[in-house]
Amino acid sequence: MSKTLQAIRGMNDTLPAQTPLWRYFEQTVAGVLDSYGYQQIRMPVVEFTELFRRSIGEVTDIVEKEMYTFADRNGDSLTLRPEGTASCVRAVMEHGLINNGLVQKLWYIGPMFRHERPQKGRYRQFHQVGVEVFNLPGPDIDAELILLTWRLWHALGIADSVTLELNSLGTSESRAAYRAALVDYLNGHFDQLDEDSQRRVATNPLRVLDSKDERTQAILAAAPKLEDYLDEESTSHFAGVRARLDAAGVPYVLNNRLVRGLDYYSKTVFEWTTDKLGAQGTVCGGGRYDGLVETMGGKPTTGVGFAMGIERLILMLETLGKVPPQLAQQVDVYFCAFGEAAELAAVQWAERIRDALPGVRLQVNAGGGSFKSQFKKADRSTAAYALILGEHELDNNCIGIKPLRTEDEQQTVALDELTDKLATLLV
Numbered sequence: 001m002s003k004t005l006q007a008i009r010g011m012n013d014t015l016p017a018q019t020p021l022w023r024y025f026e027q028t029v030a031g032v033l034d035s036y037g038y039q040q041i042r043m044p045v046v047e048f049t050e051l052f053r054r055s056i057g058e059v060t061d062i063v064e065k066e067m068y069t070f071a072d073r074n075g076d077s078l079t080l081r082p083e084g085t086a087s088c089v090r091a092v093m094e095h096g097l098i099n100n101g102l103v104q105k106l107w108y109i110g111p112m113f114r115h116e117r118p119q120k121g122r123y124r125q126f127h128q129v130g131v132e133v134f135n136l137p138g139p140d141i142d143a144e145l146i147l148l149t150w151r152l153w154h155a156l157g158i159a160d161s162v163t164l165e166l167n168s169l170g171t172s173e174s175r176a177a178y179r180a181a182l183v184d185y186l187n188g189h190f191d192q193l194d195e196d197s198q199r200r201v202a203t204n205p206l207r208v209l210d211s212k213d214e215r216t217q218a219i220l221a222a223a224p225k226l227e228d229y230l231d232e233e234s235t236s237h238f239a240g241v242r243a244r245l246d247a248a249g250v251p252y253v254l255n256n257r258l259v260r261g262l263d264y265y266s267k268t269v270f271e272w273t274t275d276k277l278g279a280q281g282t283v284c285g286g287g288r289y290d291g292l293v294e295t296m297g298g299k300p301t302t303g304v305g306f307a308m309g310i311e312r313l314i315l316m317l318e319t320l321g322k323v324p325p326q327l328a329q330q331v332d333v334y335f336c337a338f339g340e341a342a343e344l345a346a347v348q349w350a351e352r353i354r355d356a357l358p359g360v361r362l363q364v365n366a367g368g369g370s371f372k373s374q375f376k377k378a379d380r381s382t383a384a385y386a387l388i389l390g391e392h393e394l395d396n397n398c399i400g401i402k403p404l405r406t407e408d409e410q411q412t413v414a415l416d417e418l419t420d421k422l423a424t425l426l427v
Contacts, residue, residue, distance in 0.1 A: 008124070008125075009118055009124070010116070010118030010123045010124030010125065011123065011124050011125040012123060012125070018314075020327040020328075020330065021314060021317065021318075021323055021327055022310070022314065024324060024327055025156070025310065025313065025314060025317070026109065026310075028152065028155050028156060029109070029129050029152060031155075032148060032151055032152045032155060033107050033131070033148070036105075036144065036148050037105060038105045038106060038107045038131060039104075039105065039106055039107070040106070040107055040108065040109075041088060041091060041092075041106045041107070041108050042108060042110070043081075043084070043087040043088060043090075043091050043108060043110075044081075044087070045080055045081055045110065045111060045113075046078050046079070046080060046081070047078070047079060047081055047086070047087055047090065048076065048077065048078060048079070049067070049069050049077040049078060049079040050077070051079075051086050051087070051090055051296075052067060052079055052081075052082060052083075052086055054295060054296055055085070055086035055089065055264060055292060055295065055296055056082070056083070056086060056264070057204070057264070065115070066082060066114040066115050066116055067079050067080070067082050067113075067114070067115070068080040068082075068113045068114075068115060080113035081112055081113065082112055082113060082114045083112055083128070083130075083307065084108055084110070084112065084128060084130040084132075084307060085130065085132060085264070085289070085292070085305055085307070086296075088106060088108060088130065088132045088305075089132070089292055089293055089296055089298075089303070090296065092104055092106070092132075092134060093293065093296065093297070093298045097134075098134045098135055098293070098298075098301050101135050102134075102135060103133075103134065103135045103136055104132075104133065104134045104135065105131075105133050106131070106132050106133070106134075107129065107130065107131045107132075108129070108130050108132075109127070109128070109129045109130075109310075110127065110128070111125050111126070111127050112125075112126055112127070112128050113125055113126075114126075119279075119280075120277075120278070120280065120315070121277055121278075121279075121280030121309075121311060121312045121315055122280055123311060126309060126310070126311050127309070127310040127311060128307045128308060128309055128310060129307065129308050129310060130305060130306070130307040130308075131145060131148070131286075131305050131306055131307075132303060132304075132305035133145070133303065133304050133305060134293070134301055134302065134303050135301060135302060136302065136304070137290070137302040138237075138240065139237050139238070139239075139240030139241040139243075139244065139268070140240070140244060141304055142237075142241045142267075142268040142287075142288060142304055143240075143241050143244035143245055143248075145286065145304060145305070145306055146164065146241075146245060146250060146270060147244075147245075147248055147250065149272060149284055149306065149308070150164075150248075150250050153272070156313070156317060156322060157317075157320075157322040158274075158313075158316055158317065158320060158322060161274050161275075161276050161316070161320055162272045162273065162274050162283065163251075163252075163253060163272070163273050163274070164245075164250065164251065164252040164253065164270060164271075164272055165252070165253050165254075165255040165258050165270060165271045165272075165273055166241075166242070166245075166252045166253065166254055166255065166258070166268075166269075166270050167226070167254065167255050167256055167257075167258040167259070167268075167269050167270070168226075168227070168230060168234055168235075168237070168238040168267055168268055168269070169206075169226065169234075169259065169260075169265055169266055169267060169268075169269055169287070170226065170229065170230045170231060170234040170266065170267065171231055171233060171234055171266060171267065171290075172266060172291055173231065174229050174230050174231040174234055175206075175226075175229075175266065177229050178224065178226050178228075178229035179205055179206065181224040181229065182205050182206070182208075182223060182224055183201060183205050185222075185223050185224055186201045186205060186208060186219075186223070187201065189219045192215060192216075192219055193208070193211075193213075193215075193216050193219065194211060194213035194215065194216050196211065196213075197211045197213065197216050206259045207259060208220070209223075209257040209258075209259050210257070210259060220257070225256055226256055227256055234267055237267055237268070238267070238268065241268055252270075255271075258270075258271060260285060260286075260287055264289040264291065264292040264295065265287045265288065265289055266287075266288055266289060266290050266291060267287070267288040267290065268287050268288045268304065269285075269286070269287030269288070270285065270286060270287060270306070271284065271285040272284040272285070272308075274316060276316055276319055276320060277312060277315060277316060277319065280312055282309075282312075283308060283309060283312045283313055283316060284306055284307070284308035284309070284313075285306060285307065285308075286304070286305050286306025286307060287304065287305075287306070288302070288303070288304040289303045289304065289305070290302045290303060328382060329382045329383075329384065330361065330381065330382050331361050331362070331363045331381040331382055331383040332360050332361045332362065332383060332384055332385070332426055333353070333360060333361070333362045333363070333383055333384070333385050333386070333387060333422065333426075334362075334363050334365065334377070334378035334381045334383040334385070334386045334387070334404075335349075335350055335362065335363065335364040335365060335386075335387045335389070336365050336371075336374040336375065336378060336386055336387060336388050336389065337364070337365060337389045337390070338371060338374070338388075338389070338390035338391070339390060339391050341391065341394055342389045342390050342391065342393070342394055343368075345389060345394060346364055346365075346387075346389055347364065349387075349389070349399075349415065349418065350362055350364045352418075352419065353418070353419055353422065356419040356423070357419060357422060357423055357426070360422065360426060363381055363383065365377060365378075378404060379404060383404055384403065384404060384405050384425075384426070385401055385402065385403055385404060385422075385425060385426075386400075386401075386402045386404055387399055387400065387401060387402075387418075388400030388401075388402060388410075393412075397414060397415050397416075398412050398413060398414050398415060399412070399413060399415055399418055400412050401413060401421065401422075401425070
């Protein structure tokens, strides 16, 4: 017996009942980004594996454990992108978009891939919106990215359910000094650390600060603080970010253990978190990565950006009851036609309606059927009105308009008045 075909675990279909909410979210995001002057870029989902090894870091969990990597027919090692920043940096370098200090304010949207244990809010194929800015070194652009997300949360109605956590990782030099002090401290308590943290002491010690193990967190209480190792430049930059957020009235919490999960971050890092989704509390995160372009073979170029997980934000809208009720209505008007002559006329009038009212969502009945069966289809379509066209209406050059969601009476109007009448009803 053949195996039933189904989707790969952790890679989910988005069904027709779900896509209106996704489109609403995507359109809201695009509208906010457009209003701030950001331009969309689209990158391939497959890249050379070396791109991610060089940018994300050889000893990160993503590169070590989570990437979907394979050899193609030419023997090249390729990887399904696990995040978008590296691909975006590769694209702007390859096409010369950041040469000679040219400023770029870019955004992208699409699927990412990581071989993780699937759970609610965490999948093997997931979708992100990412924003990247190049060649703007000051704290003003860091603050703008946070203000942009703050405006988006208000547009989605979830601003009261998210918290901004903020930190500075300093420059690479100050971070190296802190790293050395942290490693000395952790080695002095090595046997008390959890297994993951013990491994990270030698490979990526700042990630120990992210440990969820209670014993490790207790040990970290007395660990050296990164803020004590920040150089003057980083301190001034961070103060500039905070001053702008204060001026705009954006609340935040300072979290000196916030380090983010990727090697390329420096100076400002931030996360938007929520307590409404259980363990999957981070819905958006990012920061500054001034050394990444140079690490990838380019000239010194400043960069800052963020990514937000669409699945988690969709789940949050559903959990908080913030799904706009109008999304349940997929069709405005359902056209019922009875008899061959009426069906032919319905085709003509449907196109006239679409010409006159470009935004109308009009569905013409297909497959014939009795009066009763067509009205069942009209009701299931979620349309507000049904148009009724049969032999009687054709003989009298008129058409019926029946409200489907109210107790109002059916109306009969002349065919040449149909589009004007619908324009009035659908306001």
